[in-house]
Amino acid sequence: MEALALVLGCILVWVGVFGAGKVEQAPRVWVPRANRKSRWRAFLLGTALVLLVVGNADSTRARVRTAIDSLSRPEPTDSAVYGLTTDTTPATPAAVIPAPADTAIAVRADTAPAAADPVPEFGGFRSRVRVTWTLYDVTYVGEMSLTGTDGALLVSYDTSDGVRRKVLQHLTLQRTDRGWFYMGSNPRDPVSQQPSANYQPDFFHLSLVEGEWKFDQACDARACVDVLAEPIS
Numbered sequence: 001m002e003a004l005a006l007v008l009g010c011i012l013v014w015v016g017v018f019g020a021g022k023v024e025q026a027p028r029v030w031v032p033r034a035n036r037k038s039r040w041r042a043f044l045l046g047t048a049l050v051l052l053v054v055g056n057a058d059s060t061r062a063r064v065r066t067a068i069d070s071l072s073r074p075e076p077t078d079s080a081v082y083g084l085t086t087d088t089t090p091a092t093p094a095a096v097i098p099a100p101a102d103t104a105i106a107v108r109a110d111t112a113p114a115a116a117d118p119v120p121e122f123g124g125f126r127s128r129v130r131v132t133w134t135l136y137d138v139t140y141v142g143e144m145s146l147t148g149t150d151g152a153l154l155v156s157y158d159t160s161d162g163v164r165r166k167v168l169q170h171l172t173l174q175r176t177d178r179g180w181f182y183m184g185s186n187p188r189d190p191v192s193q194q195p196s197a198n199y200q201p202d203f204f205h206l207s208l209v210e211g212e213w214k215f216d217q218a219c220d221a222r223a224c225v226d227v228l229a230e231p232i233s
Contacts, residue, residue, distance in 0.1 A: 120208055122180045124148040124173045128232040131204065133218035135225050140218070142202070143232065144182070149173040153184055155202065166190050167199050180206045180213075 125146040132141050142155040151171040158164055169184035184201035188194060204227060205217040215229035 119175055119179055122173075122175075122206065122208075122213055124150075124182075125213075129215070129229050130232050131215060131218060131227050131229045133225050133227040135218070135220070135223060140202075144171065146171070146182070151182070153182075153202065154190060167196050169201060178205065182206070 126148055127146055129144040129146065130141065131144060132139065134140070138157055140155050140157045142153050145152045150173065153169045153171050155167045155169065156164065167187045168190040169187050171182045171184055174181050174183050181203045183203045187196040187199040187201055189196060200220045200222070203219050204215050205219065205224070206213050207216045215227050217224045218227035
């Protein structure tokens with residue numbers, strides 16, 4: 001398209017300068033005759049076309065050069081795109097950076113915190129145990145039948161109306177961060193086996209005292225209290 005405009009512009013300039021008619025040097029080139037005013041217009045139009053083509057060519061070359069330069073540049077990283085900078089200076093090893101004398105802190109072995117003692121192993125009781133505890137002015141008496149890692153608990157207590165109630169629970173020995181517990185579950189009526197909706201399961205903590213495991217606390221979802229435990233013969 002630019003070549004065609006260039007040719008047309010050159011023809012118009014030639015018409016404007018030399019007029020029209022048959023040219024001896026180029027016998028096959030013929031241009032219609034034109035008066036002086038038409039020749040002047042043809043000259044101006046041709047000159048404009050030539051300058052336009054030359055200007056577009058320069059602009060096109062500049063765009064091509066810019067595109068080639070952009071292709072030769074490395075693609076920007078995510079950090080460059082979002083205006084972030086990455087320090088590529090290699091880090092100095094910490095070992096060669098001396099600590100200020102007035103801020104250096106020496107940790108002695110005897111002042112380091114001692115590791116927590118692991119929870120000792122415990123296989124559970126194989127016996128019958130009576131436990132008694134009082135929580136929120138209500139005294140509970142329970143009879144445990146333990147077979148090692150599980151068992152059963154029958155709890156008796158008096159309600160605020162003076163009614164004697166009994167609740168049966170399943171017990172499971174579990175190890176936690178606080179130590180060993182016999183955890184109650186599925187509180188229910190011992191006769192009908194219907195769930196006791198208003199009774200929360202009990203759980204009992206054990207501690208190792210002078211090499212002997214003992215019950216020391218009775219708990220439910222509300223609180224923990226001391227418990228008295230004694231074997232049932």
